[in-house]
Amino acid sequence: MMRYLPHTPEETAAMLAAVGVDDLERLFDVIPPECRRTRPMTLPGPMSEWELNGHMDGLAARVTPWSRARVFLGAGSYPHFIPEAVRFVTQRSEFVTAYTPYQPEMSQGTLQAIFEYQTLTARLLGLEVANASMYDGASALAEALLMAVRLTGRRAVAISRAVHPLYRRVAATYLDPAGIERRELDFGPEGTTDPARLADAREIAAVAVQSPNVFGCLEPLAAFAARAHEGGALCVAAFTEPLAFGLFASPGSLGADIACGEGQSLGIPPSFGGPGLGMFAARLAHVRQMPGRLVGETHDLEGRRGFVLTLSTREQHIRREKATSNICTNNSLCALAAAAYLACLGKRGLRDLARLNRDKAEYLKRGLAAQGVRPAFPAPTFNEFTAVFPPGFRERYLRLAENGLVAGFPLERWYPELSDHYLLCATEVHERADLDALIAEVRP
Amino acid sequence: MNPVQAAAGLVFEEPLLWERGRPGRTGYSLPRRDVEETPVPEALAAEPPEIPELSEVDLVRHYVRLSQWNVAVDTAMYPLGSCTMKYNPKTNERQAALPGFALAHPLLPEALCQGALELIAALECLLAEITGLDAVSLQPGAGAQGELAGMLIFHAFHRRQGRPRSKILVPDTAHGTNPASAALCGYRAVPVASGGQGILEPEAVARLMDEETAGIMITNPNTLGLFEEHVAEIARIVHAKGGLVYGDGANMNAVLGRVDLGRIGVDVLHLNLHKTFATPHGGGGPGAGPVCVTRQLAPFLPVPRVVHREGRFFWSEDFPLSIGKLQAFWGNFGVLVRAYAYILSMGANHLEEVSRLAVLNANYLRVGLRGDYEPAHDRPCMHECVFSDARQRPHGVTTLDIAKRLMDYGFHPPTVYFPLVVPGALMIEPTETESKEMLDLFLAAMAAIAAEAREQPELLREAPRRCLRRRLDEVQAARKPRLTGSPPAP
Secondary structure, X not given: OOOOOOOOXXXXXXXXXXXXXXXXXXXXXXXXXXXXXXXXXXXXXXXXXXXXHHHHHHHHOOOOOHHHOEEOOOOOOOXXXXXXXXXXXXXXXXXXXXXXXXXXXXXXXXXXXXXXXXXXXXXXXXXXXXXXXXXXXXXXXXXXXXXXXXXXXXXXXXXXXXXXXXXXXXXXXXXHHHXXXXXXEOEOOOOOEOHHHOOOOOOOOEEEEEOOOOOOEOOOHHHHHHHHHHOOOEEEEEEOOHHHHHOEOOOHHHOOOEEEEEOOOOOXXXXXXXXXXXXXXXXXXXHHHOOOOOEEEEEEOOOOEEEEEOOHHHOHHHHHHHOOOOOOOOOHHHHHHHHHHHHHHHHHHHHHHHHHHHHHHHHHHHHXXXXXXXXXXXXXXXXXXXXXXXXXXXXXXXXXXXXXXXXXXXXXXXXXXXXXXXEEEOOOOOOHHHHHHHHHHOOO | OOOOOOXXXXXXXXXXXXXXXXXXXXXXXXXXXXXXOOOOOOOOEOOOOOOOOOOHHHHHHHHHHXXXXXXXXXXXXXXXXXXXXXXXXXXXXXXXXXXXHXXXXXXXXXXHOHHHHHHHHHHHHHHHHHHXXXXXXXXXXXXXXXXXXXXXXXXXHHHHOOOOOOEEEEEOOOOOHHHHHHXXXXXXXXXXXXXXXXXXXXXXXXXXXXXXXXXXXXXXXXXXXXXXXOHHHHHHHHHHOOXXXXXXXXXXXXXXXXXXXXXXXXXXXXXOOOOOOOOOOOOXXXXXXXXXXXXXXHHHOOOOEEEEEOOEEEEEOOOOOOOOOOOOOOOOHHHHHXXXXXXXXXXXXXXXXXXXXXXXXXXXXXXHHOOOOEEOOOOOOOOOEEEEOOOOHHHOOOHHHHHHHHHHHOOOOOEEOOOOOOOOOEEEOOOOOOOHXXXXXXXXXXXXXXXXXXXXXXXXXXXXXXXXXXXXXXXXXXXXXXXXXXXXXX
């Protein structure tokens, strides 16, 4: 017997009799011989639960988690402490094992939680409306650019080269087959993108800028928004670290029309890159071109407050090929984690945590500078920044990594011109001793 | 046997987070500050957003109360057709939470993440073996993204052949995401009507298939729960015109270990790990939608791909024909861990048994319901069966009423009004993890509802009455959208 399969032989026999066939195999008579396998599947297992634990422990032991090492990696996935209360509520099986709330009377828990997530996301990003979430930050950016194309009818977009390179590649995957032109805006020696480079705002649907950008630098978002709007284009603000908006001005308050990015920092473990949380917020005037699920407030027959999925005429089950997107779910459980995490912090907790993050990174920045390891760019940063390590550091990097110290991310992998540039991240999980150890190791 | 599974118990009203919050509380224990403060340049600083402040006990009680307003697989039978709401094994949660998996940074040097890379490579092999296809990418983050990957592969393949195409055939029984995904590649979806028996006819495909058509998207078993028995012939027709065949594997749960997708002529297939491979649906995600292809199409798979050399695993970007990237990183790894653990727990024999019992359960419901409800097609089904409200409509009762009344009996309703080809459809997928006695209770509930429809139809029209809320006004929600809570008082 297998513990997930409840049928006893007697029950199976009784059910077959009810169905009117004498053997389970007869249920598959409709499958023609030319469609059938010629040999049975060859798979490992079955493993008992105990064996499985041993096998999985063995695999997991050959991965270095940030909790066991000094890992100074950010670059789109950030190590943050997740309070047990957040983890606990996210694991309630009534949330975990339900599906999309198609039947609102039986799904008010998920629906209210998503409505709260939409509200907190809109507040965090400084915009009027947020969707129920998307797959990840990169696909959220791609969807934002497609939305701008629909809104403006223009078939080109401009994207800063200081937007996370992996996000730009996802945008290319979504935009190129549709024949939407991508124009790149280079970054300058400050580590930021110069709004003066945006000369074609009358031709493009949107300009996409990330702030803090992939080098950790805050971009002049307000200037981009102003230039975009002069030309009738939209300003799309991407982000990978939403905690920054606990300290710095939100994208919406700086004039962005769409804010989109990754919410993994908000109570979601990095999990080797996924699942994450595609956060997406926009202006209310644009809501009918917004992709993704939306939850709205309404009332029941007796006038009591309740929540439903709404504005679904934008979606593919009604509009099919005319839909705003092919996305038909969200990353609901991750959205729930983000809302619970934000509420756990609260307004002041968010500000204090954001400040601590920045202070840790500034401490590291100063400590490195005192050793002669200079920041690559002068622009202000949040919890990650780019430093220029001594020439030929690459070999030391690998040796340190084998010993459990990951000295940031070598940006040369994404920007061949940035040799010896390392992107370093420090958050509340890095203790001063960890930071001091890194400073000591990269001494020229 | 009393078919009413629902009992009226005490649940609690719960305000919105910001109605519960009080300035001055927190639920968070800030890690110790061991570095000095660095002043923030004034031009950059801003007031933090208005996030409500709750103590830990408030936070926990808030979400535990909300959770109690949900019905889920762990509380009740959830026979949502085409969604495969099977039991989600608890051991898989343990595996995904292991620090080596949950706390692994995606950009770790390869030497520090060999275990994760090995798991990805191993799961790719398992899914290739299960489907009969040659190569797999685990990157797509959901079924719809797997579908998009498939369409992008079609697009890239035809462009590589030097002949981009403009149309794609989509049967009328297809999932709504099929045409939406195709449209993202600039394809115009050409509908193909299914035949009288709910099955695609080769002649209908032959009439529409031409050299402007990129291929066909087939869900098999289809959304009527029927096996597309002419699929191999249809594949030959499509291939003869240079087209490709896309298989929507949403309903793979019916045919594990039985069907060889490669032999059938499917070129690209996506799987929903959150359906067939028992990872939780999470209230609407995250899932995972791996895409499986033939050898011929392997060069087009998303990058990076895991390669194995001299006993070590590496990421490789060296696939110049690739469609590119779909997610920033490597896919929903946390979901992949759960699916991998599920397959190892089952082994080949139990996976075959899964399909046998899923199909047995669906047929048992089909036979048990057809006395009271009108079957869409009265023939043996695969993993799900489809009925309509044709016999209830004369009493002024619709599918929606039946669905809402089922809630009062303590069952999550089936998928309703889908597939579109069946007016008033009730699409029921019990999955293999429901026992005979649970199915018998469901049948008894459905029989009682059919009797109520005849004798006391108002009971259905006024349902549900046992849920936290009565029917909700969806028209009002769409007409005057309220998508966020009120701004906080100044």
